[in-house]
Amino acid sequence: MERVGGKSRREKRKEARLEKHRNRFLSWVENQSGKNKKSNATLDPKPAVEMKFKEKPSGLNKKKDLEGKPKTKFQEFLEIDMGQGAASIEEDRVLERRLAKKLKVKKGRLSGPDDGINMLFEGLHSELDSVFADDIDIDGEIKEEDTCERINATTSSDRNKRKRKKKRQESEVAEEVNIEGSETENGGAEYLQESDEEDQHVEEPPVMDVSVKYVAPNLRACANTESEEISQIRRRVRGLLNRLSESNVESITQEVAAIFRSVSRSVGCQVIGGEVVTSCSGGPRGNEQYAAVFSAFVAGMACLVGIDFSAKLLASLAESFEVEYLKEDGLSLRNLTLLLSYMCIFGVCSSDLIFDLLSELSKRLTELDVSTILTILQSCGMKLRGEDPISMKDFVLSIQNRVNELKSLSAGEGKINCRRMEFMLETICDIKNNKRRAKEDPVHHTRIKKWLQKLKAEDILLRGLKWSKLLDPEKKGQWWLSGDVVSTIENVEDDVTTISKEVLEAQKLVQLAAAQRMNTDLRKAIFCIIMSGEDYIDAFEKLLRLDFSGKQDREIMRVLVDCCLQEKMFNKYYTVLASKLCSHGKNHKFSLQYCIWDHFKELENMELQRSMNLAKFVAEMLARFSLSLAILKTVDLANPKHLTPKTVMHFRMLFESIFENGDALVWNIFTRIAALPELEMLRSSLVFFIKQYVVAAGTGKSTAGKYKIAKKALDNVAGVLM
Incomplete structure (x- = not known):
């Protein structure tokens, strides 16, 4: 191929052809721009934005346009779509607001709720903005500086069609706005405003955790403080107590005692004792049978696990009693009073505690006090009279004095139910005269008493307790063993004097023990306890606390019999103590038999007074059926x-x-x-x-x-x- 001036002939022909087309295109653009200037004079001062549209200047398309042949539906759709694309952003916003009001969309927006993804598209332009970014300013007007470079592919007739269509749309929007405005006057706008405010405060519903277990309302207070193990123990104990009756009290007590041994003593006392008190105070009205069964359960637990259980339960009962008294809940007070009374009957607490409570109630003597006193006297009044008639006499006198004071005051007559007061006084009079009414025959509970006798329930009796001691928040250690002895700065001198006297007496007792041929430390200790005991119960408890090893406990009976024979006059104190020891254990009974047989062998060489004391001692033991x-x-x-x-x-x-x-x-x-x-x-x-x-x-x-x-x-x- 020939090359001319460094270019081939084909390349030169191609360049000439392109130059010819370029000149033709430029002339066509000048003609179109002149037409646009003439047509713009008659259009709206804010013309619609025109799309960039490149039309190939082919002769075929021009010929079709000039001939005015009908266009296809697809061509018309493209022209309408391109024309609409030139609409301003303000028109789109007006259309969006109109549709939002018509559809009653909250906040006037057609978009859905904000799902947090819109923040990712901040700063990005939409497709419409990207097309007209160079043509449209903030107000939606066309920038004239770039219009000369655009190619307008639409005719004037098309612009007129778009103008007429735009006017129709604006008229429809105006009509709908008027309708919406009338609805706003009737409250529609307020509804939309309120709905917008409500939408701002709408919170998503909480997601429920399937792993969370349901907790009963009465257990929600302690749900955060108790472990799962303690909660299971509490539910198990509550289930056993709900099935408690006189027929199964023995088996249930054994099961609860096993649960008590599986945990620490403090947790066991707190959980089991709390359930007993709660079932009585928060339960329905209980009768004497109900109180007797629960009291027998407490006595059995004290025999099986120790008296600290019953002591702590009594303290919890006293605290609950005071709380219910402040609430003036007569039902709970009656249930707790019945439980306390039957605990006294079954030997859990002594009559001293009941008399102390009665003295506290007699000082106030309100209607609740009268009802509580009646409950105590009807359940265990005769037992209190038999155990401590002097305290019963003092209580009767205090009640009489308090009643006389209330009768003398005119204000006091209205505070007390006179009929209830009269009934209480009649009950006190019957107890004082040892008179029992026909309807007040006590239930013997033979089965329960035999079971407790088998467990040796007489050894769990708590003595020396006062009502104030149970309510004392500062009690420490084994407070149930020390009684109501409180050491304060005021009585330090009295304590020192008492201790010094006790030391002198102890020294004298040690010397006397040596004179009585008590040649071992164990014998001296037993002798001092027997001779210094306040009563046979005090001596019995102190003897049981001695640390014996092997068969050393046999020395108790030998020292006791020897002390009895040394007396110048026979003293029944020794027979009562010996009988108590024999009932406590068979070892003491066998030791006493062998000791008496040894003394029978020495009758020929025995002094007359010793022989007489021995005869009376044996006769008393036979009369008590200990021998x-x-x-x-x-x-x-x-x-x-x-x-x-x-x-x-x-x-x-x-x-x-x-x-x-x-x-x-x-x-x-x-x-x-x-x-x-x-x-x-x-x-x-x-x-x-x-x-x-x-x-x-x-x-x-x-x-x-x-x-x-x-x-x-x-x-x-x-x-x-x-």
Whole structure:
């Protein structure tokens, strides 16, 4: 191929052809711009924005346009769409507001709720803005500086069509705005405004956690403080207490005691004791059977796990009592009072605590106090009278004085129910006179008492407790063992004086123990406890606290019998203490038998006073059924060769002391050995000795009559007691 001037002929022809088309295109643009200037003079001062549209200046398209042939629907749609694209942004906004009002969209926006994604598109222009960014300013007007460079592909007829269509749209918008304005006057605008405000405050519903468990309303207070393990224990104990009755109290107490041992003692006392008090105070009206069963449960728990359980429960009961008293809840007060009264009946607390509460109530003597006093007296009034008649007398006198004071005051008569007060006074009078009403026969609860007797419930009795001590928030340590002794700065001198006196007495007792041939420290300690005890209960408790190892507990009975024989006059204190020890454990009973047999061997060399004290001691133990006549099986009372004058005198005093009791008691003493075949020799020897040495030497008919009763009792093989 030939190349001319460095270019080929083909390239030159191509450049010429392009130059020809360029010149033709420029001339066409000048013609179109002249037409636009003429048509713009008749249009709206704010013309619609025109789209960039490149039309290929082909002769075929020009020919079709000039001939005026009808266009296809797709071409018309493209022209309308391009024309609408030139509409201003203000028109779009007006149209959007009109549709929003028509559809009643909140906030006047057609867009959906803000989902947080719009922030990602901030700063980005829309497709419409990107097209007209160079043509439209803030007010929606066309920038004239770039219009000369645009290509207008629409004709004047098309602009007129768009103008007429725009006017129709503006008229429709005006009509709808007028309609919406009338609705606003009737409250429509207020509704939209209120809905907008409500939409601003709408909160999303909380998402429920499936793993969260339901907690009952009464347990929500302690739900955050208790662990799951303690909550399970509490629910288990509550279920057992709900099934508690007289028939299953023994088994349920065993189960709860097992639960108590599986946790710490403080947690066990708090959870179990709290459930007992809550079930009584927050439950329905309870009767005496209900209170008796729960009190038996408390007594059984104290026997199985320790008296600290019952002591802490009493403290919790006293606190709950005071709280319910301030609320004036008579139902809860009655339930708690019944529980406390039956705890006294079953030996959990002593009568001193009940009398202390009665004295507190008698000082106020409001209607609640009268109702509480009546509940106590009706449930355990006779027991209180039998245990401490002096305190009962003081209580009756205090009630009478307080009633007289209230009657003297005119204001006091309106505060108390007169009929209830009269009924309380009648009840107090009946108790004072030992008179029981026909409807007040107590329920014996034989099954419960046998079960508690088997558990040795007499050892769990709490003594020395006062109502103020139970309510004391500063009580520490084993406060239930110390009683109501409070050491303060005011009575320090009294305490020092008392301690010094006790030290002097202790020194004297130690010296006396040494004189009585108490040659070991254990014997000296037992001797000092027995001789310094306030009563037999105090001595009994102190003896049980001694640290014995092996068979050292046998020394208690030997020291006790020796102290009894050393007395110048026989003292029943030793028999009562010995009987209490025998009922506590069989080891003490066996030790006493062997000790008495040892003393029987020494009757020939024994002093007269010691022999007399020994005879009366054995007679008292037989009368209390702590020992039986089988203890005499080691003595041959039918062989005159072995019966020395001192021996005869000793056993004669023994049987005379037995015959001083009533006929029924004598019958029961001799009947206890009547049905035993191995004691046949003993029965015959007793008949011989009593007839030969007791009846023959007797001066009255009473001894002969008691002998006949004893002889018949020895023949009572059936063992029927009177």
